[in-house]
Amino acid sequence: MNYSEEDTKSIVDQYKSAPNRETVNRLAQVYNKSARSIIGKLAKEGVYQRVEYRTKTGEIPVTKLQLVEELCSQLAVNESDLIGLEKAPKQTLKNLLDAIEELRLGEN
Secondary structure, three states, X not given: OOOOHHHHHHHHHHHHHOOOHHHHHHHHHHOOOOHHXXXXXXXXXXXXXXXXXXXXXXOOOOOHHHHHHHHHXXXXXXXXXXXXXXXXXXXXXXXXXXXXXXXXXXXX
16 A cells, blocks of 8 residues: 555644544545554654553553552562462552552651
8 A cells, every 4th residue: 555755744744733543534534545554654654643541530551460569669578478469459459559658648
């Protein structure tokens, strides 16, 4: 799927002015290409901005393992000392991190 230099410039300029999926979809229709082809071209040109996944609450997702690693860091213990904690509910791990943060703030 070749793009002329003029098409490439136009696609890049339009995307830069509105870097979102709607622009990609519109460009795909205008140039009679697939959205994946347009995204590939934009990526090759170094301008494509990948959409970052967010949870329903708007947060960047964090795994339970990452939460346990953060707990180990906050408590200055080895991960082997907290084996099995990653099986706890995610909200429980978040609550623990919040409680540690509150304790640290109370010390200051």
